[in-house]
Amino acid sequence: MTLTELSRRTGITMANLSVLKTNKARAVRFTTVAALCAALGVGPGDLFVLRAEASRSGVMAP
Secondary structure (H helix, E strand, O other): OOHHHHHHHHOOOHHHHHHHHOOOOOOOOHHHHHHHHHHHOOOHHHOOEOOHHHHHHOOOEO
16 A cells, blocks of 8 residues: 555555654654554554564664
């Protein structure tokens, strides 16, 4: 699916989707996660991975 189509389905701007795609987001709203999950037919756990270096600092990494 293209970012354009995902933006259309979720109402999330192309700029925000680009920030998420490039792992430059510092935070993600729950409403954004919910919209992405609904559009993609996945659960939150399918969108995020806990990396070893992030788990030590207590921060989730996309």
